[in-house]
Structures are given as C-alpha cells and as structure tokens.
Amino acid sequence: MTKTYPKASRPSLDNVSVSIEKGEFVFFIGPSGSGKSTIIKLLLHEVTPNKGRVVVNGKDVTSMRSWKRPHFRRSIGCVFQDFRLLPNRTAYENVAFALEVIGKTKAVARRVVPEVLELVGLGGKEHRYPHELSGGEQQRVAVARAFVNRPLILLADEPTGNLDPDTSIEIMRLLDRINRTGTTVVMVTHDSNIVNQMRRRVIEIESGRIVRDQARGVYG
Amino acid sequence: MRMKYVLSEVLVGLWRNVTMTIAMIITMAVSLFMLGGSGLLYQKVGDMKDLYYENVEVSIFLKTDATKEQVDALGQQLGQDPLVKDSTYVNKEQAYERFQQMYADAPDLVSAVKPDQLPESYRVKLNDPEQYKAIYDKYKATEGIDTIVDQSKLLDKVFGVLSGFQNGALAIATVMAIAALLLVANTIQVAAYSKRREVAVMKLVGASNWFIQAPFVLEAVVAGLFGSILGLLALIGVKVVAAGSSMAALEGLITPISWSEIFLTFPLMAAVGGVVSAVTAWVTLRFYLRV
Secondary structure, eight states, X not given: OBBOOTTOSSOSBOSOOOOOOTTOEEEEEOSTTSSHHHHHXXXXXXXXXXXXXXXXXXXXXXXXXXXXXXXXXXXXXXXXXXXXXXXTSXXXXXXXXXXXXTTOOHHHHHHHHHHXXXXXXXXXXXXXXXXXXXXXXXXXXXXXXXXXXXXXXXXXXXXXXXXXXXXXXXXXXXXXXXXXXXXXXXXXOOOHHXXXXXXXXEEEEETTEEEEEXXXXXXX | OHHHHHHHHHHHHHHHTHHHHHHHHHHXXXXXXXXXXXXXXXXXXXXXHHHHHHHOOEEEEEOTTOOHHHHHHHHHHHHHOTTEEEEEEEOHHHXXXXXXXXXXXXHHHXXXXXXXXXXXXXXXXXXXXXXXXXXHHHXXXXXXXXXXXXXXXXXXXXXXXXXXXXXXXXXXXHHHHHHHHHHHHHHHHHHHHHTHHHHHHHHHHTOOHHXXXXXXXXXXXXXXXXXXXXXXXXXXXXXXXXXXXXXXXXXXXXXXXXHHHHXXXXXXXXXXXXXHHHHHHHHHHHHHTOO
C-alpha cells in the first residue's frame, strides 16, 4: 500500500507490502523519516493509506468508520518512547485507568492490575507516582497498561529510545515474554544493539520502501 | 462506575476553572433572562391585542350644530353598513356624564363645561378593527360630521412601544447568547487542554467517543442549566419588584404576568440553555479533540 501525507513531496510509504503472522516479533528499522512510524499509525487507524489495504486481526481497517475505531483499538496495545503516563496517577491508577475508561469495573481492575504489574516486575511499586519511578520503571508501567487488556497486537514505537542500554535490555526481555504469550509484537526502533541481540525478523525501510525483510536478522 | 466517573469529572471540570464557569453561567443567565422576558412580553402583547382591539371603537363626532335629520340619517346609514358590527348613539347629556366621570378629579374643568358644548357622537364598533380607513373615507364627507377618531391609532402606538421593548430584549438576548457561546467554546477548550493527557490515553486505549466527550459536554450543560435557573430567578425578581412599585399602577393597563406564566417559561429557558451549550461543546470538541 501507499501512504502520502498532504503537502509531502514524496510518499511516506511507497507501494509497501508486508504480512505479519499472529505471534510474530517484528522489528521495523530505518533512518528517521523513512516511514516506519507511519506503519504504526496505519495499524492504529490513525491515518489511512491512499492506495492499498491495511488488514489487522483479519479485519480490513482501510475503510473503517471512525466511530468504530475505539473498539478496534482495544485489541491493540501501544507503547511509546515518551511513556505517556498520567503524572497525577500512581502506577496502579495509570493501568486501572486504561481499563476503566473502556468500561471495566473497579472490581475487575483490582483483580487484573496487580497481576500485570507483577508480570512487568513492578510488584510492590504499585502506589508510586511516575515521578517517583525510574525511566525503565515508567516504561514498565506503560507496557503493563498496553498489555492489561490482553491485546492481540502490541505496537512499540521506539520504546527504548529514552532508556540506557541495560534498562533497554530489560524492557526487551519483558516484550519478549509478552510475545511468548502469543501476542504479536511490532516494534519500531533504531537501536542496533537490541535488534542484534534479539535476532528476530527485521524489516528495513528506506525512503518509504522496504529494502530488506529478513528472519532472525541483525541491524545491518 | 462509569456514570460516577463522568459525574465526578464534570464537577472537577467546573471547579478547576471556576472563574470561567461563573462567567459562563452569568452570561448564560442574562441571555436566558432576556429571552424569557421577551417571550413573556410577546405573549402579553398578544393577549392585550386581543383584549383591546376587541373593545376598540371608532368615534364619529358630530358638529354641535348638526340637525336632527343629519343625526338620524347617519345612524341609519351606520346601522346598514356591513363594516359596522354595532353602533351606539351618545347624546349631549350622556357625553357630559362621561366627561364628568373622566375628569372627576378636575372639578374646575367639569364646572366650566356645559352639556351643550359637548358634541353628540356615534360610538362605532367595527367587524374588523383594521378597517378603520374604509370607514373614515366613507363618512368623512357626510354632512354634519366634525371628526372621526379611531382609538386603535392610539393602541397601535402603545403596542409599537411594547414590541419595541420585546425586540430590544430579543436583541440583547441574541448578543448575550453569542457571548455565552464563545465562553462555552473557550471553557471547553481550556478543559480539554487541561485534560489532554487523559484524553490522549483514552483515545489510545479505545475509550468510546461518547465517554471521552461526555464530561465536557455535561460540564457545559450543567452551566447552561444553572444559567437558566438564575435567569428564572431574575424574572421572579422583576415581578416581585414590579408588583411593589410604581409599575403596579400600570396593572390596569397591562394585563399582569402571572406566576404560572413565569414558571412556564422555565422549560423554554432550560431547554435553550442546555441544548445550545451541549451543541456548542460538542462542536468545539469535534474541532479541538477530533473525537
């Protein structure tokens, strides 16, 4: 498919065709402006392609009505470089918020949230505020929030961009563990260390085109 | 839990920006007060028109030297005229009695006037009060007639003033409504900005659009309803003050506005206040949050 932003001189993604299987772990790599973040936006139905189709979880979302978007998003978890936590809520509340605003009861949150915080390794730190947590711990909260609803897909847009190498490795272990539960993980990054260590499928994009698609690849 | 969440968000939202909330409520109240007032006035003018035009008469005054024949001929002519519903002859004595009653508090004037000096007249009720001009044209040249006076001319002036008031109130209501709308839009923008992180997360995790919008829209609706309550209180205040002041003297002239009429304007004010605020908030959110 092709995606051209208004006013852009060339397509952000030019005739790109990718298929990712359920349960895969995929890296999108490439220089800034290559179009890899557009992939995330397309998958989230934040933008729609000018040509071609986007199919997520077996559903064609290309022509999806915007009012259906909220429900569609519930099957996708998202993690970003800047964490996007609510500063005035504790770790627990941040995760519970994501559940409650999609209609889950407080009782469900009380059961599920401690479990997922334990899973990401934040047991005992539930009641800390984001500013009382390290960058790595904040990102763990963000991962917990993305995963608490057991999405089919986890999208990660440079999740280690703000973290030091050791912390980055820990976050990657966490994403790997989540992947092992059957969740598809799509990660956009230009952290070569991590890509080289993980040895997963690597799709390299340059100027909106796929230049490499390699199973068990390295950063190159 | 969701309802509780939405309601607590509404209260927090109104309180966080309390000066803005108050400004919004006050402008809304003034606008709705003016709207309610002009609605009442409109109703009143309608009632009064019915009442007064029903009783309106055309007076045909005869010359003091009109002959008996001329008077009788005119009476017959009026009796057969299809435009005329009813006509009464008023002789000099009856005219004098009326004159005495009218100027009872000016005995000097009354004693200075003799029955002879007053003209005889016909009081004519028309089938259609608007047809005054036709009557005037028809009879103005008749022998023995001095002047033809139409009371509805005077009433037109009175109603002109009243509908002027009504239009003025509507104009103020409109201007204040525009100010209120802009305040609502601004308040909603500020509220949305202060909650931008929450909104971003909600959009990300797939909270439904109504759930994201509801607190903001309800915030505006609550302000609108408060505004309409204040507007109602202002109307009540005006009635209470008017009843106890010089306005009471006008009671005989202007049909009084009853309590039930005042309370019946409340649904109108509340509906306008609530719906207009809600729509404004919703449209603002469409542009501002793109949800």
